[in-house]
Amino acid sequence: MEDKEIYERVVKVISEVLGVDKEKIKPESRFVEDLGAESVQSLELVAAFENEFDIEMEEEAALEVKTVGKAVEFIKQYLK
Amino acid sequence: MKLIERFIEEAKKLNRKVVFPEGTDERIIIAASELKKEKIAQPVLIGKREEIEKVAENIKADISEIEIINPEEVDYFDHLVSLYMEHRKNIKKSIAEKLVKRPLIFGGMLVASGKVSTMVAGAVNTTANVIQSAALTVGYLPEISSASSFFIMALPDGRVFFYADCAVNITPDENQLAEIAYATALNYKKLMKDTPKVAFLSFSTKGSASHPLVEKVQKAVEIAREKYKDFLFDGEFQADTAIVESVAKRKVKEVSEVAGKANVLIFPDLNAGNIAYKLTQYLAGADAYGPILQGFAKPVSDLSRGAKVKDIIGTVAITCLQT
Numbered sequence: 001m002e003d004k005e006i007y008e009r010v011v012k013v014i015s016e017v018l019g020v021d022k023e024k025i026k027p028e029s030r031f032v033e034d035l036g037a038e039s040v041q042s043l044e045l046v047a048a049f050e051n052e053f054d055i056e057m058e059e060e061a062a063l064e065v066k067t068v069g070k071a072v073e074f075i076k077q078y079l080k
Numbered sequence: 081m082k083l084i085e086r087f088i089e090e091a092k093k094l095n096r097k098v099v100f101p102e103g104t105d106e107r108i109i110i111a112a113s114e115l116k117k118e119k120i121a122q123p124v125l126i127g128k129r130e131e132i133e134k135v136a137e138n139i140k141a142d143i144s145e146i147e148i149i150n151p152e153e154v155d156y157f158d159h160l161v162s163l164y165m166e167h168r169k170n171i172k173k174s175i176a177e178k179l180v181k182r183p184l185i186f187g188g189m190l191v192a193s194g195k196v197s198t199m200v201a202g203a204v205n206t207t208a209n210v211i212q213s214a215a216l217t218v219g220y221l222p223e224i225s226s227a228s229s230f231f232i233m234a235l236p237d238g239r240v241f242f243y244a245d246c247a248v249n250i251t252p253d254e255n256q257l258a259e260i261a262y263a264t265a266l267n268y269k270k271l272m273k274d275t276p277k278v279a280f281l282s283f284s285t286k287g288s289a290s291h292p293l294v295e296k297v298q299k300a301v302e303i304a305r306e307k308y309k310d311f312l313f314d315g316e317f318q319a320d321t322a323i324v325e326s327v328a329k330r331k332v333k334e335v336s337e338v339a340g341k342a343n344v345l346i347f348p349d350l351n352a353g354n355i356a357y358k359l360t361q362y363l364a365g366a367d368a369y370g371p372i373l374q375g376f377a378k379p380v381s382d383l384s385r386g387a388k389v390k391d392i393i394g395t396v397a398i399t400c401l402q403t
Contacts, residue, residue, distance in 0.1 A: 039212060040215040042212065043185070043213065
């Protein structure tokens with residue numbers, strides 16, 4: 001999968017789960033501070049990424065990811 | 081009789097259904113078989129039957145009469161998924177299905193749907209995970225916006241104090257402090273069957289010092305009194321003014337039903353709360369029960385990952401009494 005496609009699908013998922021416009025989502029955006037995520041939504045984001053990419057992520061490590069760019073990197077390791 | 085033994089006796093009268101999402105953990109299995117045998121609560125283990133039975137066989141625990149639920153096999157799974165989606169509007173069905181298959185979320189949905197009374201987890205999962213799962217499923221009490229925790233401190237002379245928050249909120253603001261006070265007052269009333277007298281603690285008594293940290297506590301008292309009229313709140317008090325009547329008489333000029341008589345102590349932040357409970361435990365020889373989670377619409381409790389079987393049973397008893 002191309003990096004661009006992964007990024008776009010990550011943005012789509014974030015937009016749906018957090019209910020924010022895709023335009024507002026940048027690689028450096030922090031989920032809580034910049035995108036207004038409540039901490040409880042991190043579990044939903046993890047499940048949504050797993051669903052989108054058909055992967056199973058290591059939950060505790062996944063919950064440590066704080067920005068959109070880091071999420072893309074984190075997901076990539078499961079797609080190889 | 082120790083306080084915890086009294087709670088266990090009272091829990092027996094209720095014999096509530098309690099769900100354990102960490103159904104394959106050895107300590108949980110032993111605790112479940114004890115709870116069933118002693119008729120303290122009706123345990124429900126989440127997980128695959130053959131896996132749980134294998135662990136039980138290895139440790140020779142009798143789970144023959146314990147209910148085991150595998151989220152993927154229950155006929156009401158779809159009902160729980162739609163119930164989840166009613167609470168969480170942005171979540172698509174496929175994602176909700178994935179979430180509800182997770183033991184912590186599934187357990188939370190069993191509580192939310194009323195199929196069981198309470199959930200106890202955290203022997204394997206982190207506290208943050210337990211809190212988030214409960215927030216997503218059970219949700220918070222009206223007028224409460226986040227989870228907090230309390231400790232029950234039972235002193236050798238028989239006195240009992242509730243301390244909060246000693247484990248969850250690091251730097252609560254005035255609104256959170258007021259919420260913590262309210263949630264702890266509710267639990268004091270339920271567990272102790274007595275009137276909670278809630279003192280907000282500080283290094284200042286009724287304006288004896290002025291500092292932004294004192295002002296935060298003063299504001300919290302005002303908010304609590306305004307918002308939660310059913311309970312007695314007062315402060316800000318230094319700790320001695322809160323619990324020693326002779327000191328209170330000297331330092332507090334106005335009439336107060338709390339000063340010198342407080343039984344619920346609200347600490348200004350986690351530094352103070354956590355230090356205070358450990359000092360009380362080790363210097364005063366108090367038994368410390370907790371941290372018990374609070375603020376959820378229905379009780380959910382966290383265990384420490386080092387919890388022993390005895391701790392699990394105690395937590396279950398206290399959690400059942402919160403229902």
